[in-house]
Amino acid sequence: MEKIKVVIIGMGRMGKTRYDAMKRHGGYDIIGLCDTDPARGIYYKEPFYSDWKLCIDQCHADAVIVCTYNVVIPDIVCYALKKGCAVFSEKPPGRNLADTLKMQKACEGSICKILKFGFNHRYHNSVIEAKALVDSGILGDVVCARGVYGKAGTPAFPSEWRNDRAISGGGIMLDQGIHMLDLMYYFMGKFTDIQSSVNQLVWKDMDTEDSVFSILHTEDGKVASLHSSAIQWRHKFSLDLICSEGFISLNGLLTSTMSYGEERLTYYKKDLECKTGGLGQPIEHTMCFDTDESWDYEMKEFYDAVVRGKPVLQGTIGDAVNLMEMLEGIYHKNSIMQAE
Numbered sequence: 001m002e003k004i005k006v007v008i009i010g011m012g013r014m015g016k017t018r019y020d021a022m023k024r025h026g027g028y029d030i031i032g033l034c035d036t037d038p039a040r041g042i043y044y045k046e047p048f049y050s051d052w053k054l055c056i057d058q059c060h061a062d063a064v065i066v067c068t069y070n071v072v073i074p075d076i077v078c079y080a081l082k083k084g085c086a087v088f089s090e091k092p093p094g095r096n097l098a099d100t101l102k103m104q105k106a107c108e109g110s111i112c113k114i115l116k117f118g119f120n121h122r123y124h125n126s127v128i129e130a131k132a133l134v135d136s137g138i139l140g141d142v143v144c145a146r147g148v149y150g151k152a153g154t155p156a157f158p159s160e161w162r163n164d165r166a167i168s169g170g171g172i173m174l175d176q177g178i179h180m181l182d183l184m185y186y187f188m189g190k191f192t193d194i195q196s197s198v199n200q201l202v203w204k205d206m207d208t209e210d211s212v213f214s215i216l217h218t219e220d221g222k223v224a225s226l227h228s229s230a231i232q233w234r235h236k237f238s239l240d241l242i243c244s245e246g247f248i249s250l251n252g253l254l255t256s257t258m259s260y261g262e263e264r265l266t267y268y269k270k271d272l273e274c275k276t277g278g279l280g281q282p283i284e285h286t287m288c289f290d291t292d293e294s295w296d297y298e299m300k301e302f303y304d305a306v307v308r309g310k311p312v313l314q315g316t317i318g319d320a321v322n323l324m325e326m327l328e329g330i331y332h333k334n335s336i337m338q339a340e
């Protein structure tokens with residue numbers, strides 16, 4: 001198997017997750033790691049750097065994996081692209097749209113032109129099945145959706161880097177809600193008319209929001225409601241896709257903590273002639289998933305882009321720009337707590 005030489009910048013939780021997925025894949029030769037915190041390096045045998053520029057300059061990698069805080073993502077991504085490297089970066093694509101556009105420009109001007117962002121939720125097995133169901137056409141078109149993605153902030157939540165606006169760019173919506181927005185965008189297309197209520201309902205001493213409600217419309221009249229919350233207290237993931245001929249519901253999401261519950265997909269076809277049950281009770285089909293291979297699918301897609309010249313399909317820079325445009329809409333239009 002042809003190996004690509006990679007370095008990982010940022011060896012916190014996601015750096016380790018990506019490291020493990022690349023090891024499982026087998027096509028990655030990890031030649032350098034970097035983190036400003038030296039304690040992050042003690043478990044690894046690879047050369048360890050504290051300066052990301054030095055790491056990129058000295059390692060001469062084919063690809064750079066970026067898993068740092070949001071604020072440094074654009075600089076590292078742009079520098080790596082300029083150096084001719086393919087780049088895989090964690091979401092969000094920077095702190096704001098301006099950051100994302102900067103990376104888009106750098107990608108367009110680069111030799112390699114491979115840039116992928118880690119929107120791993122598209123690779124959860126329930127989402128893959130839901131997409132196949134929608135694409136099969138048996139349930140008709142997705143016309144509207146309801147999504148809730150909520151977690152409990154930890155006791156240290158207000159002091160986490162995620163809630164320091166200068167470092168993160170936004171609160172729970174940018175950190176976690178962006179995955180739900182990405183899924184809605186994946187199933188329904190871009191939302192162009194956005195109303196939202198961005199609030200600090202419980203964590204009042206932070207400089208970011210702990211709750212966002214948003215109503216989103218596409219140009220062709222589809223509508224979605226999204227609730228992103230850091231005050232759900234019990235972790236929750238739920239996405240209903242209402243289709244012209246049926247319904248799909250995704251509930252629970254497999255993660256390392258298992259705190260979002262079992263991942264399951266339920267669907268039914270509309271049955272107004274009561275062929276499979278009473279009115280309003282059509283036969284329901286349920287699938288349960290017991291593995292999370294999202295990280296592996298993502299690293300495989302990135303490898304195939306770098307080695308086999310295949311296109312990046314998910315988490316493209318185009319997706320990133322669209323998502324950040326929608327996020328600007330959520331934060332700045334009709335919101336109670338303005339982002340800046």
Ligand SMILES: NC(=O)c1ccc[n+]([C@@H]2O[C@H](COP(=O)([O-])OP(=O)(O)OC[C@H]3O[C@@H](n4cnc5c(N)ncnc54)[C@H](O)[C@@H]3O)[C@@H](O)[C@H]2O)c1
Binds near residue numbers: 072119175
């Ligand atoms: N895809 C997902 O589902 C998912 C889940 C969690 C986090 N993320 C994203 O991954 C990124 C990292 O999050 P995390 O949970 O791993 O955070 P983390 O705090 O566990 O790790 C971030 C690491 O980056 C290091 N770092 C910060 N600035 C640096 C710099 N200039 N140079 C080198 N290292 C630097 C920090 O020291 C820290 O070790 C964030 O952008 C986050 O949004 C994605």
